[in-house]
Amino acid sequence: MEVLLVSGISDAEETHIPFSVVVTNSVTPCDPKTYSTYVLERGILLGGLRRLQDCDKDFMFTYTEDPNYGPFLQSVNGLAGNPEKHTYWELLGKKPNGQIIRLDVGIGCYIPSANEEIILNYTKY
Numbered sequence: 648m649e650v651l652l653v654s655g656i657s658d659a660e661e662t663h664i665p666f667s668v669v670v671t672n673s674v675t676p677c678d679p680k681t682y683s684t685y686v687l688e689r690g691i692l693l694g695g696l697r698r699l700q701d702c703d704k705d706f707m708f709t710y711t712e713d714p715n716y717g718p719f720l721q722s723v724n725g726l727a728g729n730p731e732k733h734t735y736w737e738l739l740g741k742k743p744n745g746q747i748i749r750l751d752v753g754i755g756c757y758i759p760s761a762n763e764e765i766i767l768n769y770t771k772y
């Protein structure tokens with residue numbers, strides 16, 4: 648009897664890169680909220696935020712589209728940045744050594760690393 652082995656299915660398994668999203672507010676300080684989500688290998692932050700919004704009813708966000716730089720994070724959990732008040736959502740990343748860096752690209756370009764902490768910080772400019 649001939650046995651046909653179909654290979655390749657396990658090769659198509661997706662690698663999940665888990666990371667956390669911490670929502671903080673430097674304008675009106677309050678307790679940070681922490682969420683967990685993931686991207687696929689080399690997936691963008693926006694994808695992880697969308698997945699989080701789809702899975703967790705306590706997290707929501709909106710963005711606008713900039714003609715040059717792509718998606719600009721507009722609001723998180725109902726609180727929106729406001730040019731008149733000079734407020735916006737700043738994107739920070741906490742490295743494994745604890746160092747906090749300011750991301751050098753927006754949510755459409757940033758690629759989270761495994762177990763990284765992404766901080767969405769409502770702040771002023």
Ligand code: B12
Binds near residue numbers: 715719739
């Ligand atoms: C001023 C400025 C800001 C201000 C804009 C508001 C204001 N009115 O001042 C604030 C502080 C909000 C800001 C925020 C951020 N910025 Co900025 N910003 C600039 C800067 C210095 C000038 C933009 C400008 O005024 N141009 C003149 C006006 C007339 O043109 P405009 O097209 O209308 O400008 C708008 C866009 O530039 C937009 N904008 C500004 N920054 C960003 C970032 C992203 C990702 C997007 C989609 C849009 C956007 O806001 C401007 C006003 O509406 C540029 C660098 C430069 N010299 O151009 C960086 C720059 C555009 N920003 C950058 C970055 C990385 C950010 C942040 C992601 C930083 C962070 N880690 O939080 C955040 C955005 C976070 C989010 N919520 O999505 C990068 C973008 C690189 C990239 N490929 O993504 C740049 C190129 C600086 C750099 N060299 O790293 N920024």
